[in-house]
Amino acid sequence: MRQAPTVRVGGVYREKLGPSQRACAAFPPLAWRLSSLSDRRISLQRISFARQSMADLQNPDICIIGAGALGIALALRARRLGAGVLLINRGAEEAGDPAQGRLVAATFAASAARAQAMRTAGVLGLAHAEPKPNFKAIGEHAKTLAANTAPRDAKERLIALGIDYRTGQPVFTGRQTLKLGDATLRPRHVILATGAKPILPAIPGLDEIAYFTPDTIAGNSRKLSHLVVIGGDAGAIELAQAYHRLGAMVTLVPGEILPGFDREQVVILLRQLAQEGLEIAEDAVVSAILPRRQGTGVEITHADGTTHGLDASHVLVAMGRLPDLAGLGLERAKVRFDKARPQFLQLNPDGHTTNTRISAVGGAAGQNQPHAALRYGAIIIDRLFGTGASRLDSKSIPSFTQTEPGLASIGLIEGERPLPEGTLVLRASFAENDMARALGQTHGAAKLLASGNGKILGASIIGPGAGEVIAMLALAMERGMPVGALAELVLPHPSLAAVLTQLGEAFLATRLPGAWEKRSQALRKLLG
Structure with a gap:
């Protein structure tokens, strides 16, 4: 009988398959399977055993609780690294993170x-x-x-890729053990990817009407005559603009609006939204909801104490989210909550809870922007399996608001706190960008903060293509690229990203030539 070839398992070539291994080759090479009748029998036995060992896995390398878009993406990443992965579907879509939710919102x-x-x-x-x-x-x-x-995220595909996929409500029974149905699991590490539920404010009368949240409004199939949006985070602003563009009268009552973004650029965005026709009640809050037979009354109180009423057809509550951690028994796993924010977990800079065998990402960790949650989760998995040395750093992850014009920021924000001494504030306008002119979208600007030696400390962008441009800056910051190097970017013309070359040139213009440069220039002049 032919000797079985070696099989690549998690970067290591092994010859013998067994339950102690973290990954199993479910489908041996075709030539091996078909070489002889005896080999085919052994191959089928190995395939059956591999599938059985995955199905009966009780001690996986990593257990991910929450089979939303984030949980699925992290499970696939861990599996690609050769880890034994258990993905637990809690029986319902994860709040704020359904598998195809981002595609529906983008559409x-x-x-x-x-x-x-x-x-x-x-x-x-x-x-x-x-x-x-x-x-x-x-x-x-x-x-x-x-x-x-949907087939991309289907249970059958995940199982075929070697992920142990189970459905049920997991409950921790100790620091490293949890129950799922009749099974007792003891994973090496647990990642909470459980999503987050919408915050429902204590507004008198709110519980007496049928209102939307960002999760439920996706199922709306009717035109809304007058939508009142309560909230000022990115999701609230995006939905307010979208519904207004689709014909609804929209009144936005933001309270605190877009925290964490450059105030100067937030003002530009609000001005653009107002020009489109959105009604924005700045420095105001919704103080009461007044149910009526037809429509809904909304009472608004301004900063000076004055009030006025609105006649609304529908109300959308979009005031942020809280981690959805109910029923997990985290107290038995010695996982503590933050004293300052009792509904949020206490996490260290690496994303670990007070039990170092349990991490949290996404909504479970208070991270409500999908791209940031995915990046944090990827770093945690890479560090667990020794393939990355990056640390979690909130300042290295961009924030986006998918409006038009788009709004994005990364790192230090001007006005958020005093800037380090010697910080340069560089600016570039989309009014000087040829592509923005061609699109007729010249309202916007890019702002970059840099140290005197050219290190990029942060940036804020409002304008067309803001998300793509800030992503390029995020890569430049991660790779330690000095701001002057941006002037050397080779871009197609015209390009929205040309604002980066403008910023690089603006930095170079602030530099005075040193003694050696002056001598070099003089020598070149002398030599003609």
Whole structure:
């Protein structure tokens, strides 16, 4: 009988498969399987045993609680590293993190952007028209796209890739053990990827009406005549603009608006939203909801104490999220909550809880921007399995608001706190960017903070393509690229990213030539 070839398992070539290994080769090479009848029998036995060992896995390398988009992505990453992975679906979609939720939201926003493009086509010399949105058709289009991508995240595919996928409510019974049904699990490490539920403020009368949250409004299939949006985070602003562009009258009552972003650029965004026709009640809060037979009364109180009422058809509450950790028995795992924020976990800089065998990412850790949660989770997994040395650093992850114009920031923010001595504030305007001019979207600017020696400390961008441009800056910061090097970027022309070369050139213009440079220049002049 032919000797079985070695099989690559987690970066190590092994010959013998067994339950002690962290990964099993479920499908040996075809030539080996078909070489002889006896080999085929052994191969089938090995395949059966590998599948059985994965199905009966009680001590996985990593257990991920929460099978939303984030949990699935992290499970696939850990599996690619050769880890034994158990992914637990708690029986319902994770709040704020359904598997295809981001695609549905992006599809809705794209419909709103297209409607606005029709409305403003005259700027580019085209005949403009008032769009006639069909919310049912928009919803069906989003559902179709989600259904087409659903197999990518399907349970069957994950199992075929070697992930142990189970459904049920896990409960911790000790520092390292948890129960799932009748099974007792003892994973090497647990990652909480459980999502986060919307915050519901204590507004008198709110519990007497049917209101939307960011999770439930995705299922709306009707045009909303007057939507009042309560909240000022990125999700609230994005939904307010999208529904207004699709024909609804929208009043935004933000309270604190877009914390963590550059105040100067937030003002630019609010001005643009107001020009589109959004009603924005700045320095005001919703003080009461007044149920009526038809519609809903909304009482607003301003900073000076004055009040006025609104007649709303619908209300959207989008005031942020709280970790959804109920029923996990975290106290038995010696996991403590933050004293200053009792509904949030106490986490160290590496994302670990007070039990170092348990980490939290995404909504469970108070991270409500998907790209940031995915990056944090990837760093945790890489460190667990020795493939990365990066540490969690909130200042290295960009923040986005997917509005038009887009708003993005990373690192230090001007005005958030006193800047280090010698910090340079560099600016570039989209009004001077040829691509922005061609698009008719010249309202916006880029701002970069740098040390005297050229280290990039932070940046804020408002304008078209803000998300893509800030991502390039994030990479430059991670790689330690000095700001002057941005001037050397080779970009297609025209390009929105040319604001980066403007910033690089602005930095170089602040530098005075040193003695050696002056001598070199004089020598070149002398030599003609």
